Amino acid sequence: SSPRELVEQSVRLGLKGIALSDLGGVYGLPKAWQAVSEVGAPGFRLISGAEIPIVDEAESSLTLLAPTRASYGALCRILTRSHEGRPKGTGGLERALLLRLLQETPEASDLLLFPEWEGSGFGRQRRDEQREHEEKICQQWRAFFELRNPIWVPLSRRLDGFDQRREDFSRRFSRKFGAKLVAVQDVLYHAPEAQILQDTVSSILYRDWE
Numbered sequence: 706s707s708p709r710e711l712v713e714q715s716v717r718l719g720l721k722g723i724a725l726s727d728l729g730g731v732y733g734l735p736k737a738w739q740a741v742s743e744v745g746a747p748g749f750r751l752i753s754g755a756e757i758p759i760v761d762e763a764e765s766s767l768t769l770l771a772p773t774r775a776s777y778g779a780l781c782r783i784l785t786r787s788h789e790g791r792p793k794g795t796g797g798l799e800r801a802l803l804l805r806l807l808q809e810t811p812e813a814s815d816l817l818l819f820p821e822w823e824g825s826g827f828g829r830q831r832r833d834e835q836r837e838h839e840e841k842i843c844q845q846w847r848a849f850f851e852l853r854n855p856i857w858v859p860l861s862r863r864l865d866g867f868d869q870r871r872e873d874f875s876r877r878f879s880r881k882f883g884a885k886l887v888a889v890q891d892v893l894y895h896a897p898e899a900q901i902l903q904d905t906v907s908s909i910l911y912r913d914w915e
Contacts, residue, residue: 706736706892706893706894706895706896706899706903707733707735707736707741708725708734708736708740709721710739710895710896710899711892711895712737712741712744712751712901713895714742714895714896715749716744716746716749720723720749720751721748721749721750722750722752723751723752723756724751724753724754724770725737725751725752725753726753726754726755726756726768726769726770726804727755727756728755728756728758728769729753729755729756729758729787729788729794729795729796729797730755730784730796731754731755731780731781734753735827736743737751738751741814741907742857743858744760744844749758752770752771753768753770753771753777753780754768754770754771754780754803755768755769755780756768756821757769757771757783757784757787757797757798758796758797758798758801759797759798760797760798760799761799761800762800762845762908764822764823765800765820765822765845766820767818767820767821768818768819768821768859768882769817769818769899770816770817770819771815771816771817772817772897773812773814773815775812775815775904776809776812776813776815776816776873778809778811778812779810779812779813779815779816780816781808782810782815783803784796786798786802786806787863792897793845800845804848804849804852807849807852807854808852813852813854814852814853814854815854816854817854817855817856817857818849818852818854818855818856818857819856819857819858819859819887819889820849820856820858820859820861821890822842823844828833828867828903829840829867832866835870837851839874839877839878842878843878843881843882847884848851850882850883852883853883856882856884857884857885857886857887858873858875858878858879858884858885858887859886859888859889860872860875860884860886860887860888860889861888861889861891863878863899864872870871875878882891910912
């Protein structure tokens, strides 16, 4: 679905606002802002954001949301660094550099952070390997919890048979670092009738017909 469709559907559902984040950029933001200005919903809030891949670790990323104009500027500066010297469409940052940019970029402390690890593959290890893997994840993210930024631990259901393991670890992770859990989900389309188009595009992208 387009940014406009997401905004319009959010207003129809009576939501007071949404956060819009793209992978590696803020590409849909201009159209979303235009929709907000035209939809006629006073007080509707649009929060800008972006998901930054951590390139030295498979399936790890950090989503940054910018609730203020100043933090949006910090987000754009960090995104610019994430694309330096990389082919178009392949932005990302090493974990250490991302941490340093959050520490040093003016106004970056106002960004809201949402760490993500292991994608849909999380929980597929044997239980003894899983404990070791979980400890590694805690060590990787520990330094981010020393920042002044608010951090939430995202939790979603993927219906892949590992949701309970994922939830149990997310709860332990949040308790360990004193962070709050927040329910999240990738919004792929604004209404059920758009699923056919989404499935078609996904099949082309991931070559599911082969």
